[in-house]
Amino acid sequence: MLSNLHIENFAVIERVDVRFGEGFNVLTGETGAGKSILIDSIGAVLGGRVSKDCVRAGSSRAVVTAAFLAPAADAWCEENGIEPEQTLILQRQITADGRSSCRVNGVPVSVAQLRGLGACLLDIHGQNDGRQLMDESRHLAYLDAFAGVQQETDAYQAAWHAYQETAAQIRRLTMDELEKERLQRSLSAEAAELEAAGLRQGEEEELTARRDLLHNAERLTEWINQAYEALSGGDPSGAGLAADAARCVTRAAAWAPELEQTAAQIQEAACTLEDAAEQLRDLLGTLDFSPQEYDALETRISTLRRLQKKYRTDETGLIERLADAKRQLDEIAFSEDRLTRLEKELAARRAAAARAAAALTARRRAAAAELEGRIARELRDLSMPSARFLVELEPIEDEPGFGPTGADTVRFLMSANAGMAPGRISKIASGGELSRIMLAIKSVFAAHDPVGTMVFDEIDTGVSGVAAQRVGEKIAQLAAQRQILCITHLPQIAAMADWHFYIEKAECGGMAKTSVTLLGQDGRCRELARLHGGDRVTQTTLASAQEQLRAAEEWKRKRNPGG
Numbered sequence: 001m002l003s004n005l006h007i008e009n010f011a012v013i014e015r016v017d018v019r020f021g022e023g024f025n026v027l028t029g030e031t032g033a034g035k036s037i038l039i040d041s042i043g044a045v046l047g048g049r050v051s052k053d054c055v056r057a058g059s060s061r062a063v064v065t066a067a068f069l070a071p072a073a074d075a076w077c078e079e080n081g082i083e084p085e086q087t088l089i090l091q092r093q094i095t096a097d098g099r100s101s102c103r104v105n106g107v108p109v110s111v112a113q114l115r116g117l118g119a120c121l122l123d124i125h126g127q128n129d130g131r132q133l134m135d136e137s138r139h140l141a142y143l144d145a146f147a148g149v150q151q152e153t154d155a156y157q158a159a160w161h162a163y164q165e166t167a168a169q170i171r172r173l174t175m176d177e178l179e180k181e182r183l184q185r186s187l188s189a190e191a192a193e194l195e196a197a198g199l200r201q202g203e204e205e206e207l208t209a210r211r212d213l214l215h216n217a218e219r220l221t222e223w224i225n226q227a228y229e230a231l232s233g234g235d236p237s238g239a240g241l242a243a244d245a246a247r248c249v250t251r252a253a254a255w256a257p258e259l260e261q262t263a264a265q266i267q268e269a270a271c272t273l274e275d276a277a278e279q280l281r282d283l284l285g286t287l288d289f290s291p292q293e294y295d296a297l298e299t300r301i302s303t304l305r306r307l308q309k310k311y312r313t314d315e316t317g318l319i320e321r322l323a324d325a326k327r328q329l330d331e332i333a334f335s336e337d338r339l340t341r342l343e344k345e346l347a348a349r350r351a352a353a354a355r356a357a358a359a360l361t362a363r364r365r366a367a368a369a370e371l372e373g374r375i376a377r378e379l380r381d382l383s384m385p386s387a388r389f390l391v392e393l394e395p396i397e398d399e400p401g402f403g404p405t406g407a408d409t410v411r412f413l414m415s416a417n418a419g420m421a422p423g424r425i426s427k428i429a430s431g432g433e434l435s436r437i438m439l440a441i442k443s444v445f446a447a448h449d450p451v452g453t454m455v456f457d458e459i460d461t462g463v464s465g466v467a468a469q470r471v472g473e474k475i476a477q478l479a480a481q482r483q484i485l486c487i488t489h490l491p492q493i494a495a496m497a498d499w500h501f502y503i504e505k506a507e508c509g510g511m512a513k514t515s516v517t518l519l520g521q522d523g524r525c526r527e528l529a530r531l532h533g534g535d536r537v538t539q540t541t542l543a544s545a546q547e548q549l550r551a552a553e554e555w556k557r558k559r560n561p562g563g
Contacts, residue, residue, distance in 0.1 A: 001483045002042070002122060002453050003087070004067040009059035010044070010094075011037045012505060012512045019518075021499040024479035027487045027516075028494050028527055029503030034514035035487045038503065039124065039457050042066065042485075045092045046118025047111050052098035057511070065091045070452060073120050080117075082107050088121075090114065122453040125442060134426035134434070140410040143391060146445060147367030149360060156356040156406055163349040163400075170342050173335045184332050187325045194322040197307060204304050204315050211297040213286075224280050232277035239277055242270035350400055357407035361393070364408060368393055371444065378440035382474055383467040384433065386418035389440075435459050436467065439474055446478055454478065456486040460493055472496035476556060491531040491545070495552040500524045524549060 005018045012034050027035050044050050045064040055062045067087050074084040082105055091103045092114070102114045109117075144153065213220070231238045249263040307318055331338060368391035379387040390413040396403055413422040416433055425437065438459060446454070460471050472493035478484055479498065488494055500519045505512055519527060528545035529537045 001069045002066060002485070003069055004065075005038075005042065005045075006063075006065040007038070007041050008063040009056035010041045010054055010062040010064060011056060013037060013041070013514045014056060014511075016514065016516050018501065018516050020483070020485065022483055023498035024476050024496060025483070025485045025499045025501065026494045026497035027485065027501045027503055028489065028531065030505070031489075033503045033505040035503045036457060037514065038516070039455060039485075039487065042122065042455065043124060044094070045090050045114075046122060047092075047102070047113075047115030048118075050092070050094050050098075050100055052094070052096055054094050055096045060096050062094045063091065065089065068121050068453075070121050072452060073117060076117050076120055077104075080104075080109065080113055082109075088117075090117070119451075121451065122455060123451045124455040124457065125438070125459055136411050136424070136426075139391075139412045140405055140408070142412075142441065143364055143368060143371065143410050146371050147363050149363045149367075152356070152360045152363055153406075156353070156360050159349065159353040159356040160402070160404060163346070163353045166342055166346045166349050170339065170346060173331065173339050173342065180332060180335075184329065187329050187332075191322060191325040191329060194307070194318060194325070197303060197318075199304075199315070199319050199322065201316065201319060204301065207297055207301050207304075211294065211301065214294050214297070224284055227280055231273050231280070237277075239270060239273040242266060242273055246270050353400075353402055354407070357402040360406045361395075361408050364406075364410070365393055368410075374444045375437075375440045378443050378474070379436065381470060382436040382440060383470045384416065384436060386416075387433075388415040388422055389437070390414065390422050433462075435461055435463055436471065439471060443474060443478060446481065451482070453483040453485065456484065456488075458487050458489070460488055460490050463490065465492075468492040472552075473555065476552075477559070480560065489531065491528045491548060494524075494531060495528055495545075495548045496556070500527065502527055521549070 001022060002020050005016075005020065007013045007016045009015075016038075018038075027038065029035055040048075040054075041064045044054065045066045067089050069086065070088050071086075073088055077084040077088075085105060089103075089105050092100060093102075094100045100111065102109050102111055104114070104117060229237075232240075236244075246263055246267040246269075249259050249266055253259040253263050304315065304318075308314055311318060311321055313321060372389055372391055375389040376387065379385075379389060392411045392413055394409045394411075395401065396407055396409060401407055412425055414425055414428055414437065415422045416428055420428075422428075425434070439456075442454070456475065460468060463471055468490045469492040472490070473496060475484055475486055475493065476496040486493065486497070494500060500523075502517045502519050502523065503514060504517070505514045507513070517523070525542055525545045526537060528548055529541035532544060533541045
């Protein structure tokens with residue numbers, strides 16, 4: 001549940017604090033007062049897209065902070081390394097140059113993390129949802145969400161991808177003969193060139209190190225010779241002097257035992273010097289080279305780098321490319337045998353995909369029948385008693401009879417009036433009917449949705465009269481199970497609310513400023529009267545508003561006698 005919302009310098013809102021309640025929260029006000037901006041700020045703090053235009057003119061940043069009572073988000077907190085608490089504090093800051101930062105309970109998070117958390121907390125339904133309902137490509141997703149077929153979908157997707165993988169291999173093998181001959185020539189030339197190069201992992205690094213060593217061999221030889229002479233070649237040598245010192249100190253230790261450790265240290269140093277001298281001598285041997293060796297190194301390094309440039313890859317990539325070329329040549333050489341094996345594999349995988357698709361279709365058909373009945377009941381509650389809602393499932397006709405989402409095409413059809421044949425929603429439904437169909441779908445899906453708060457942003461477009469009354473009642477029914485925030489211009493809907501907020505925009509110091517006020521009973525009466533009659537609020541419209549509020553309270557008492 002969204003308990004508190006704090007907004008600073010967001011669009012026309014300078015500073016607003018709103019404490020929402022449980023149940024049905026309604027927001028009303030004149031067009032342009034900032035109602036939708038309030039919803040936009042909630043979207044922003046839940047990870048929605050923002051820009052520098054969100055920042056109020058003259059301000060350096062906008063800040064939106066939201067407090068949620070959301071035990072359902074504990075799992076998300078644990079997954080993201082945040083200590084779960086009873087109240088979850090989300091914050092989004094947007095600077096005047098368009099950058100933003102996000103925090104959850106004071107811990108910095110990414111926008112993607114915030115968006116993932118937002119999906120657990122709140123769902124926003126706007127005017128565009130009705131237009132989305134007309135998009136038939138979305139109907140399958142609606143049905144699958146209702147059916148709860150994630151397990152069947154995952155099983156089908158695995159079978160579908162396996163089928164596609166084998167089909168792709170067959171397509172590569174069944175190229176025409178000219179293309180096969182061209183590819184074979186190209187691969188043979190590539191493999192021959194790389195094979196002749198005698199590629200070996202790590203060779204270039206070894207050759208480069210050896211070349212650099214030989215390039216500086218003259219100076220290295222001089223320095224190493226001097227070091228070797230000092231350690232072992234001279235008379236006396238460093239190693240010999242250290243050995244003599246060790247013998248002397250060892251004898252002295254017979255009368256001064258405290259020198260025993262010193263003698264051991266000197267002896268160890270003498271051994272170390274002898275080892276170092278041997279290493280220098282061995283290295284001198286490797287520096288004995290001919291100019292031909294240096295030229296050979298340069299030629300080999302040049303060959304490797306020419307191949308890397310030609311094939312646009314490194315040494316590892318060349319080795320992998322050679323292996324891949326050989327593999328493809330083998331596939332072409334034995335393509336007939338391989339094709340036979342793949343065709344058998346494809347048949348088996350096609351059968352497996354068809355079985356998985358059939359299981360998915362069976363679940364969808366059962367869910368479609370249930371969805372039709374439940375939405376029909378919801379539409380009757382929304383003053384559409386003669387409306388018929390149908391879920392049309394048709395098999396995919398193109399080969400192989402299934403696609404990325406299964407073996408079905410899904411389309412929602414409806415008949416708004418008695419005696420009318422069902423047709424496409426985009427051709428049949430008016431704006432008001434679309435709003436009610438969408439509300440019916442949301443009502444049905446609410447039982448499957450763990451999100452604790454739903455926001456309706458003017459989804460009552462095109463609805464009036466008794467239909468508006470039924471929409472208000474339906475939203476009030478939803479509010480019995482979850483928190484609802486609803487923007488509306490209709491008094492029939494506003495009267496059903498448990499909490500009524502009035503959004504007002506005024507000019508202050510040459511700047512627009514939006515305020516949010518929680519209305520009491522008298523304020524609600526005046527606002528309902530305004531919604532009925534505009535700025536001509538009379539005793540008659542006030543009396544009508546009072547009657548409407550009493551009727552709404554009576555309706556809610558009958559729906560929830562113990563409430």
